[in-house]
Amino acid sequence: xxxxKMKKKTYIYRILFFIVLIFLSFxxxxxxxxxxxxxxxxxxxxxxxxxxxxxxxxxSGIKIEFNSKNxxxxxxxxxRKDSLIWINLNHASGLPVLRAIITPDSIKYLDKINKKxxxxxxxxxxxxxxxxxxxxxxxxxxxxxxxxxxxxxKPSRVFSDYKSYIDSNMYVLQNVRNRKIKKIHKxxxxxxxxxxxxxxxxxxxxxxxxxxxxxxxxxTLKIDYYKFTKIDSTLFPKRIDxxxxxxxxxxxxxxxxxxxxxxxxxxxxxxxxxxxxxxTGK
Numbered sequence: 516x517x518x519x520k521m522k523k524k525t526y527i528y529r530i531l532f533f534i535v536l537i538f539l540s541f542x543x544x545x546x547x548x549x550x551x552x553x554x555x556x557x558x559x560x561x562x563x564x565x566x567x568x569x570x571x572x573x574x575s576g577i578k579i580e581f582n583s584k585n586x587x588x589x590x591x592x593x594x595r596k597d598s599l600i601w602i603n604l605n606h607a608s609g610l611p612v613l614r615a616i617i618t619p620d621s622i623k624y625l626d627k628i629n630k631k632x633x634x635x636x637x638x639x640x641x642x643x644x645x646x647x648x649x650x651x652x653x654x655x656x657x658x659x660x661x662x663x664x665x666x667x668x669k670p671s672r673v674f675s676d677y678k679s680y681i682d683s684n685m686y687v688l689q690n691v692r693n694r695k696i697k698k699i700h701k702x703x704x705x706x707x708x709x710x711x712x713x714x715x716x717x718x719x720x721x722x723x724x725x726x727x728x729x730x731x732x733x734x735t736l737k738i739d740y741y742k743f744t745k746i747d748s749t750l751f752p753k754r755i756d757x758x759x760x761x762x763x764x765x766x767x768x769x770x771x772x773x774x775x776x777x778x779x780x781x782x783x784x785x786x787x788x789x790x791x792x793x794x795t796g797k
Protein backbone atom coordinates (compact mmCIF):
# COMPACT_ATOMS: atom_id res chain seq x y z
CA UNK A 516 0.00 0.00 0.00
CA UNK A 517 2.80 2.36 0.93
CA UNK A 518 4.56 1.49 -2.34
CA UNK A 519 1.44 2.42 -4.36
CA LYS A 520 1.17 5.77 -2.60
CA MET A 521 4.82 6.51 -3.33
CA LYS A 522 4.35 5.53 -6.96
CA LYS A 523 1.32 7.83 -7.26
CA LYS A 524 3.24 10.76 -5.69
CA THR A 525 6.18 10.18 -8.06
CA TYR A 526 3.76 10.28 -11.02
CA ILE A 527 2.27 13.59 -9.79
CA TYR A 528 5.74 15.08 -9.29
CA ARG A 529 6.71 14.10 -12.84
CA ILE A 530 3.61 15.86 -14.23
CA LEU A 531 4.37 18.98 -12.19
CA PHE A 532 8.00 18.87 -13.34
CA PHE A 533 6.96 18.78 -17.02
CA ILE A 534 4.46 21.63 -16.49
CA VAL A 535 7.25 23.75 -14.95
CA LEU A 536 9.56 22.90 -17.88
CA ILE A 537 6.91 23.91 -20.42
CA PHE A 538 6.27 27.17 -18.55
CA LEU A 539 9.99 27.98 -18.42
CA SER A 540 10.43 27.23 -22.11
CA PHE A 541 7.73 29.78 -22.95
CA UNK A 542 8.95 32.39 -20.48
CA UNK A 543 12.49 32.15 -21.84
CA UNK A 544 11.38 32.87 -25.38
CA UNK A 545 12.90 36.14 -26.49
CA UNK A 546 10.37 38.65 -27.84
CA UNK A 547 10.47 38.92 -31.59
CA UNK A 548 12.38 41.93 -32.79
CA UNK A 549 10.08 44.50 -34.35
CA UNK A 550 10.81 45.32 -37.94
CA UNK A 551 11.62 48.97 -38.62
CA UNK A 552 9.25 50.68 -41.07
CA UNK A 553 9.57 54.09 -42.66
CA UNK A 554 6.74 56.61 -42.35
CA UNK A 555 5.42 55.92 -45.90
CA UNK A 556 5.20 52.19 -45.22
CA UNK A 557 3.52 52.75 -41.84
CA UNK A 558 0.99 55.08 -43.43
CA UNK A 559 0.08 52.38 -45.98
CA UNK A 560 -0.13 49.62 -43.36
CA UNK A 561 -2.41 51.69 -41.11
CA UNK A 562 -4.61 53.13 -43.89
CA UNK A 563 -5.09 49.63 -45.35
CA UNK A 564 -6.73 48.69 -42.03
CA UNK A 565 -9.22 51.58 -41.94
CA UNK A 566 -12.90 50.76 -41.56
CA UNK A 567 -14.39 50.78 -45.07
CA UNK A 568 -17.60 52.80 -44.96
CA UNK A 569 -19.70 55.29 -46.88
CA UNK A 570 -21.99 56.05 -43.97
CA UNK A 571 -21.56 55.30 -40.30
CA UNK A 572 -23.92 55.41 -37.33
CA UNK A 573 -22.58 55.33 -33.76
CA UNK A 574 -24.39 55.35 -30.42
CA SER A 575 -22.24 56.26 -27.45
CA GLY A 576 -22.30 56.81 -23.73
CA ILE A 577 -20.25 59.88 -22.80
CA LYS A 578 -18.79 60.86 -19.43
CA ILE A 579 -17.13 64.24 -18.99
CA GLU A 580 -14.96 65.38 -16.11
CA PHE A 581 -14.19 69.09 -16.17
CA ASN A 582 -12.40 70.72 -13.24
CA SER A 583 -13.68 68.09 -10.78
CA LYS A 584 -17.28 68.27 -12.04
CA ASN A 585 -18.84 65.24 -13.74
CA UNK A 586 -21.43 65.09 -16.52
CA UNK A 587 -23.09 62.14 -18.26
CA UNK A 588 -24.46 62.30 -21.81
CA UNK A 589 -25.81 60.03 -24.51
CA UNK A 590 -24.52 60.69 -28.02
CA UNK A 591 -25.53 59.79 -31.55
CA UNK A 592 -22.99 60.33 -34.32
CA UNK A 593 -23.85 59.87 -38.00
CA UNK A 594 -21.20 60.26 -40.66
CA ARG A 595 -21.33 60.53 -44.42
CA LYS A 596 -17.70 60.01 -45.29
CA ASP A 597 -15.72 63.16 -46.17
CA SER A 598 -18.84 65.31 -46.39
CA LEU A 599 -20.91 65.45 -43.18
CA ILE A 600 -20.92 64.71 -39.44
CA TRP A 601 -24.26 64.84 -37.60
CA ILE A 602 -24.18 64.95 -33.78
CA ASN A 603 -27.01 64.69 -31.28
CA LEU A 604 -26.36 64.92 -27.53
CA ASN A 605 -28.83 64.28 -24.73
CA HIS A 606 -28.35 64.36 -20.99
CA ALA A 607 -28.32 60.91 -19.36
CA SER A 608 -31.86 61.72 -18.11
CA GLY A 609 -33.03 62.17 -21.73
CA LEU A 610 -33.07 65.99 -21.73
CA PRO A 611 -31.97 67.32 -25.19
CA VAL A 612 -28.69 69.23 -25.01
CA LEU A 613 -27.27 69.86 -28.49
CA ARG A 614 -27.64 68.98 -32.17
CA ALA A 615 -25.01 69.83 -34.78
CA ILE A 616 -24.18 69.38 -38.44
CA ILE A 617 -20.54 69.79 -39.45
CA THR A 618 -19.28 69.83 -43.04
CA PRO A 619 -15.79 70.62 -44.44
CA ASP A 620 -16.93 74.26 -44.83
CA SER A 621 -19.52 74.99 -42.16
CA ILE A 622 -20.81 74.34 -38.65
CA LYS A 623 -24.43 74.60 -37.52
CA TYR A 624 -25.64 73.73 -34.05
CA LEU A 625 -28.69 74.06 -31.84
CA ASP A 626 -28.21 74.84 -28.15
CA LYS A 627 -31.37 73.09 -26.97
CA ILE A 628 -30.98 74.13 -23.33
CA ASN A 629 -30.82 77.88 -23.99
CA LYS A 630 -32.94 77.79 -27.19
CA LYS A 631 -30.24 79.32 -29.37
CA UNK A 632 -28.54 78.40 -32.65
CA UNK A 633 -25.32 79.08 -34.48
CA UNK A 634 -24.40 78.92 -38.16
CA UNK A 635 -21.00 79.81 -39.57
CA UNK A 636 -18.00 78.82 -41.64
CA UNK A 637 -15.74 76.13 -40.23
CA UNK A 638 -12.51 78.17 -40.29
CA UNK A 639 -14.13 81.18 -38.60
CA UNK A 640 -15.60 78.99 -35.86
CA UNK A 641 -12.30 77.18 -35.26
CA UNK A 642 -10.47 80.50 -34.88
CA UNK A 643 -13.14 81.93 -32.57
CA UNK A 644 -13.04 78.86 -30.33
CA UNK A 645 -9.23 78.79 -30.52
CA UNK A 646 -9.08 75.20 -31.75
CA UNK A 647 -6.87 73.92 -34.53
CA UNK A 648 -9.07 71.08 -35.76
CA UNK A 649 -10.27 70.65 -39.33
CA UNK A 650 -13.18 68.51 -40.57
CA UNK A 651 -10.91 65.68 -41.73
CA UNK A 652 -9.18 65.52 -38.34
CA UNK A 653 -12.53 65.40 -36.51
CA UNK A 654 -13.76 62.58 -38.76
CA UNK A 655 -10.48 60.67 -38.31
CA UNK A 656 -10.63 61.13 -34.56
CA UNK A 657 -14.04 59.38 -34.39
CA UNK A 658 -13.08 56.55 -36.75
CA UNK A 659 -9.52 55.67 -35.61
CA UNK A 660 -7.75 57.05 -38.67
CA UNK A 661 -4.45 58.93 -38.82
CA UNK A 662 -4.82 62.50 -37.59
CA UNK A 663 -2.85 65.68 -38.18
CA UNK A 664 -3.91 69.00 -36.69
CA UNK A 665 -0.86 70.91 -37.91
CA UNK A 666 -0.96 70.10 -41.64
CA UNK A 667 -3.93 70.29 -44.02
CA UNK A 668 -2.30 68.58 -46.99
CA LYS A 669 -3.39 65.19 -48.31
CA PRO A 670 -2.72 62.49 -45.65
CA SER A 671 -0.42 60.49 -47.97
CA ARG A 672 1.84 63.56 -48.29
CA VAL A 673 1.55 64.66 -44.65
CA PHE A 674 2.51 61.38 -42.99
CA SER A 675 5.28 60.54 -45.47
CA ASP A 676 7.15 63.54 -44.02
CA TYR A 677 6.85 62.28 -40.44
CA LYS A 678 9.67 60.62 -38.51
CA SER A 679 9.06 56.97 -37.61
CA TYR A 680 10.61 55.05 -34.72
CA ILE A 681 9.89 52.31 -32.17
CA ASP A 682 9.07 53.07 -28.53
CA SER A 683 7.88 50.57 -25.88
CA ASN A 684 7.03 47.94 -28.51
CA MET A 685 4.90 50.43 -30.45
CA TYR A 686 5.45 52.12 -33.79
CA VAL A 687 5.46 55.91 -33.50
CA LEU A 688 4.93 58.59 -36.13
CA GLN A 689 6.13 62.07 -35.11
CA ASN A 690 5.69 65.28 -37.09
CA VAL A 691 8.78 67.17 -35.88
CA ARG A 692 12.23 65.83 -35.11
CA ASN A 693 13.52 66.52 -31.57
CA ARG A 694 16.51 68.52 -32.85
CA LYS A 695 14.22 70.81 -34.82
CA ILE A 696 12.05 71.40 -31.74
CA LYS A 697 15.07 72.58 -29.75
CA LYS A 698 16.32 74.82 -32.59
CA ILE A 699 12.97 76.50 -33.23
CA HIS A 700 12.32 76.96 -29.52
CA LYS A 701 15.78 78.49 -29.06
CA UNK A 702 15.51 80.90 -32.01
CA UNK A 703 11.90 81.98 -31.61
CA UNK A 704 10.29 81.21 -28.25
CA UNK A 705 7.09 83.04 -29.24
CA UNK A 706 6.41 80.73 -32.21
CA UNK A 707 3.61 78.20 -31.67
CA UNK A 708 4.90 74.72 -32.41
CA UNK A 709 2.77 71.59 -32.20
CA UNK A 710 4.40 68.24 -31.51
CA UNK A 711 2.25 65.34 -32.76
CA UNK A 712 2.86 61.69 -31.90
CA UNK A 713 0.84 58.74 -33.15
CA UNK A 714 1.33 55.36 -31.45
CA UNK A 715 0.50 52.33 -33.60
CA UNK A 716 0.01 48.81 -32.29
CA UNK A 717 2.10 46.29 -34.26
CA UNK A 718 0.55 43.22 -35.93
CA UNK A 719 -2.88 44.85 -36.25
CA UNK A 720 -1.58 48.32 -37.30
CA UNK A 721 -4.30 50.25 -35.50
CA UNK A 722 -3.82 53.60 -33.79
CA UNK A 723 -3.72 53.16 -30.03
CA UNK A 724 -2.80 56.70 -29.00
CA UNK A 725 -2.62 60.16 -30.54
CA UNK A 726 -0.96 63.00 -28.66
CA UNK A 727 -0.40 66.63 -29.54
CA UNK A 728 1.47 69.13 -27.38
CA UNK A 729 1.90 72.87 -27.78
CA UNK A 730 5.60 73.20 -26.96
CA UNK A 731 5.52 76.72 -25.54
CA UNK A 732 2.46 76.42 -23.26
CA UNK A 733 2.67 72.64 -22.60
CA UNK A 734 -1.03 72.31 -23.44
CA THR A 735 -1.74 68.72 -24.45
CA LEU A 736 -4.46 66.71 -26.12
CA LYS A 737 -4.25 62.93 -25.70
CA ILE A 738 -6.58 60.42 -27.34
CA ASP A 739 -6.48 56.75 -26.34
CA TYR A 740 -8.30 53.97 -28.22
CA TYR A 741 -9.36 50.74 -26.47
CA LYS A 742 -11.40 47.55 -26.85
CA PHE A 743 -10.80 46.81 -30.52
CA THR A 744 -13.65 44.70 -31.88
CA LYS A 745 -14.18 43.23 -35.32
CA ILE A 746 -16.62 45.35 -37.34
CA ASP A 747 -17.12 44.25 -40.95
CA SER A 748 -13.84 42.26 -40.90
CA THR A 749 -11.91 45.30 -39.55
CA LEU A 750 -10.82 45.93 -35.97
CA PHE A 751 -12.47 49.07 -34.59
CA PRO A 752 -12.24 50.67 -31.11
CA LYS A 753 -15.34 50.69 -28.91
CA ARG A 754 -13.89 53.09 -26.37
CA ILE A 755 -12.12 56.43 -26.81
CA ASP A 756 -10.66 58.56 -24.00
CA UNK A 757 -9.80 62.23 -24.52
CA UNK A 758 -7.59 64.15 -22.10
CA UNK A 759 -7.12 67.89 -22.55
CA UNK A 760 -4.64 69.44 -20.15
CA UNK A 761 -3.33 72.94 -19.52
CA UNK A 762 -1.83 74.80 -16.56
CA UNK A 763 -5.25 75.87 -15.33
CA UNK A 764 -7.63 73.08 -16.36
CA UNK A 765 -8.07 69.38 -16.97
CA UNK A 766 -10.83 67.87 -19.10
CA UNK A 767 -11.37 64.12 -19.47
CA UNK A 768 -13.97 62.69 -21.87
CA UNK A 769 -14.74 58.96 -21.98
CA UNK A 770 -16.74 57.67 -24.94
CA UNK A 771 -18.03 54.09 -25.05
CA UNK A 772 -19.54 53.04 -28.37
CA UNK A 773 -22.59 50.87 -27.65
CA UNK A 774 -23.74 50.39 -31.25
CA UNK A 775 -21.96 50.77 -34.58
CA UNK A 776 -23.74 50.45 -37.93
CA UNK A 777 -21.85 50.54 -41.22
CA UNK A 778 -23.47 51.80 -44.45
CA UNK A 779 -26.88 52.25 -42.85
CA UNK A 780 -29.48 54.64 -44.27
CA UNK A 781 -28.88 57.60 -42.00
CA UNK A 782 -31.14 60.59 -41.51
CA UNK A 783 -29.52 63.96 -40.81
CA UNK A 784 -32.46 65.95 -39.44
CA UNK A 785 -31.65 69.56 -38.64
CA UNK A 786 -34.31 72.25 -38.35
CA UNK A 787 -33.96 75.61 -36.61
CA UNK A 788 -37.12 76.39 -34.57
CA UNK A 789 -38.53 79.90 -35.08
CA UNK A 790 -38.28 80.72 -31.37
CA UNK A 791 -34.51 80.11 -31.28
CA UNK A 792 -32.22 83.16 -31.10
CA UNK A 793 -29.08 83.36 -33.21
CA UNK A 794 -25.73 83.24 -31.40
CA THR A 795 -23.52 86.16 -32.40
CA GLY A 796 -20.01 87.25 -31.57
CA LYS A 797 -18.44 83.81 -32.28
